Amino acid sequence: MYQYNEFDRNFVNQRVAHYRDQTERYLQGDLSEDEFLQLRLRNGLYVQRLAPMLRVAIPYGTLSSQQLRALASISNDFDRGYGHLSTRQNMQFNWPALEDVPDILQALADVDMHAIQTSGSCIRNVTTDQFAGAAADEEIDPRPFCELLRQWSTSHPEFEWLPRKFKIAVTGATFDRAAIGVHDIGIRMSGSSEQPEDALADIYAGGGLGRTPVLGALIREQLPVKHLLTYTEAIMRVYNRYGRRDNKYKARIKILVRALTAEGFKAQVDEEWAAINHEQGAVPAAELSRLSAFFAPPSFAELDNASELLGTQRLENPAFNRWMKHNVHPHRVSGYSVVTLSTKATGMPPGDVSSDQMDAVASWANSYGFGEIRISHEQNFVLPHIPQDKLYALWQQADAIGLGHFNAGLISDMICCPGGDYCSLANAKSLPVAEAIQRRFADYDYQHDLGSLDLNISGCMNACGHHHVGHIGILGVDKKGQEFYQISLGGHAGHSGEAPRLGQIIGPSVAREEVCDVIEKVIQVYLGLRFEGETFLSCFNRIGILPFKESIYAKAA
Numbered sequence: 336m337y338q339y340n341e342f343d344r345n346f347v348n349q350r351v352a353h354y355r356d357q358t359e360r361y362l363q364g365d366l367s368e369d370e371f372l373q374l375r376l377r378n379g380l381y382v383q384r385l386a387p388m389l390r391v392a393i394p395y396g397t398l399s400s401q402q403l404r405a406l407a408s409i410s411n412d413f414d415r416g417y418g419h420l421s422t423r424q425n426m427q428f429n430w431p432a433l434e435d436v437p438d439i440l441q442a443l444a445d446v447d448m449h450a451i452q453t454s455g456s457c458i459r460n461v462t463t464d465q466f467a468g469a470a471a472d473e474e475i476d477p478r479p480f481c482e483l484l485r486q487w488s489t490s491h492p493e494f495e496w497l498p499r500k501f502k503i504a505v506t507g508a509t510f511d512r513a514a515i516g517v518h519d520i521g522i523r524m525s526g527s528s529e530q531p532e533d534a535l536a537d538i539y540a541g542g543g544l545g546r547t548p549v550l551g552a553l554i555r556e557q558l559p560v561k562h563l564l565t566y567t568e569a570i571m572r573v574y575n576r577y578g579r580r581d582n583k584y585k586a587r588i589k590i591l592v593r594a595l596t597a598e599g600f601k602a603q604v605d606e607e608w609a610a611i612n613h614e615q616g617a618v619p620a621a622e623l624s625r626l627s628a629f630f631a632p633p634s635f636a637e638l639d640n641a642s643e644l645l646g647t648q649r650l651e652n653p654a655f656n657r658w659m660k661h662n663v664h665p666h667r668v669s670g671y672s673v674v675t676l677s678t679k680a681t682g683m684p685p686g687d688v689s690s691d692q693m694d695a696v697a698s699w700a701n702s703y704g705f706g707e708i709r710i711s712h713e714q715n716f717v718l719p720h721i722p723q724d725k726l727y728a729l730w731q732q733a734d735a736i737g738l739g740h741f742n743a744g745l746i747s748d749m750i751c752c753p754g755g756d757y758c759s760l761a762n763a764k765s766l767p768v769a770e771a772i773q774r775r776f777a778d779y780d781y782q783h784d785l786g787s788l789d790l791n792i793s794g795c796m797n798a799c800g801h802h803h804v805g806h807i808g809i810l811g812v813d814k815k816g817q818e819f820y821q822i823s824l825g826g827h828a829g830h831s832g833e834a835p836r837l838g839q840i841i842g843p844s845v846a847r848e849e850v851c852d853v854i855e856k857v858i859q860v861y862l863g864l865r866f867e868g869e870t871f872l873s874c875f876n877r878i879g880i881l882p883f884k885e886s887i888y889a890k891a892a
Contacts, residue, residue, distance in 0.1 A: 383429070393425050400700040506521075524536055577591055660741070802838070
């Protein structure tokens with residue numbers, strides 16, 4: 336992973352000192368609420384429904400065991416002993432005191448971390464595949480290019496005050512686990528990690544969820560990677576110049592792309608790019624090689640395939656067998672696996688992890704996996720490089736501390752925003768709905784029979800729970816002060832290997848107490864009409880939305 340140098344550390348420490356001074360001025364009454372607002376936002380601090388919330392940047396979802404231990408310590412010293420994993424691969428603390436935030440930022444800086452640009456109208460954390468550098472289906476490791484974009488975009492003077500927040504995602508694998516189609520800019524890399532200077536990029540622009548969900552349009556194919564920054568700069572300049580600043584609901588780049596059409600937007604970008612001396616601004620091959628060196632594969636041992644040992648262990652322990660089936664993924668190196676540690680225990684808010692769990696994951700990363708941890712879009716921990724002969728021991732320890740659930744990819748492994756329990760923007764609560772669904776469908780055999788099923792919940796139209804791209808999506812809405820929930824079907828973010836698609840709303844919203852019944856009716860239609868071995872998404876694509884709508888809204892005789 337990328338290692339900070341003296342410049343990086345000086346930069347972050349200066350930001351901490353600056354923010355400490357501004358916080359003291361605000362607390363003394365020398366700065367108004369409006370004056371302090373943008374300062375705190377650009378340092379990751381929100382004011383939520385009940386308390387401040389601090390969002391810590393985890394660049395491309397990768398952190399070290401030392402950094403995770405520091406987060407555990409911060410949660411104990413300044414919060415309530417837990418953190419929350421977000422869909423942008425960051426970690427959030429929900430209960431820090433405003434006056435303690437400078438000390439938290441200093442504790443982060445001490446382990447080469449920060450909260451810069453995790454909020455505000457700027458380029459946010461660049462995200463990627465949580466299996467990057469390990470996945471068997473990966474063509475090229477996307478993380479060096481994420482780091483290139485991160486360094487370029489951090490405190491970029493031209494893009495500090497964009498019309499709205501801006502999100503970039505990068506993938507380099509066959510299966511798009513980074514959801515590039517629903518980002519302001521999505522990038523698909525191709526090439527070889529051994530020759531990063533020869534990599535090529537397909538650029539998508541104008542994707543995004545929220546109030547107006549849109550899929551990104553392909554505006555540039557096979558762009559030589561040396562031009563990645565200048566072409567991204569051209570996109571940003573067009574958006575910065577023409578993005579709507581008069582209406583925040585129409586300020587995202589997706590609205591601009593839709594207004595100009597994809598072809599018109601591409602023409603504007605190409606004209607801007609031509610005006611930039613992009614050959615002079617090309618990224619040197621030496622810099623690409625330098626960054627790639629930080630992400631060189633660890634020193635993998637030559638391990639024998641442990642299939643015989645694992646076969647015996649799986650036969651002797653059905654729970655371990657289930658965990659292997661759902662939470663252990665193919666690795667590009669023989670004898671190793673990628674492990675997802677699910678945070679989705681019934682009764683616990685999805686994505687919440689205790690300080691004890693953080694410390695445990697850090698220990699396992701050191702003992703088994705080269706000291707490296709990932710955070711996934713699905714709000715789970717990932718250990719990317721685990722020897723197969725250590726999987727059983729890892730599972731036993733994970734199970735003992737509540738991270739050994741065998742539900743990755745199943746209906747209970749849902750994405751869920753904090754909703755009305757915490758967020759001041761939410762129209763409805765998300766967490767009670769998530770818990771009710773988990774309890775209704777808790778039986779493993781039932782979940783296993785349903786197969787792969789993404790259920791995503793958002794408490795408002797901002798879509799932090801990505802409900803638009805859930806196989807089943809749930810959106811909290813306000814009806815005259817009452818909480819109701821809108822259900823959509825058939826969405827997905829593209830990780831199934833198909834092009835991403837937005838879900839279709841099935842009909843009028845329903846009251847909270849009806850949500851589980853509606854989901855059960857949806858599932859019963861699927862079970863009744865599916866072909867043998869057919870997934871929920873494939874079945875929906877074949878039969879369409881009408882059978883589901885008829886089942887849900889059929890009037891009793």
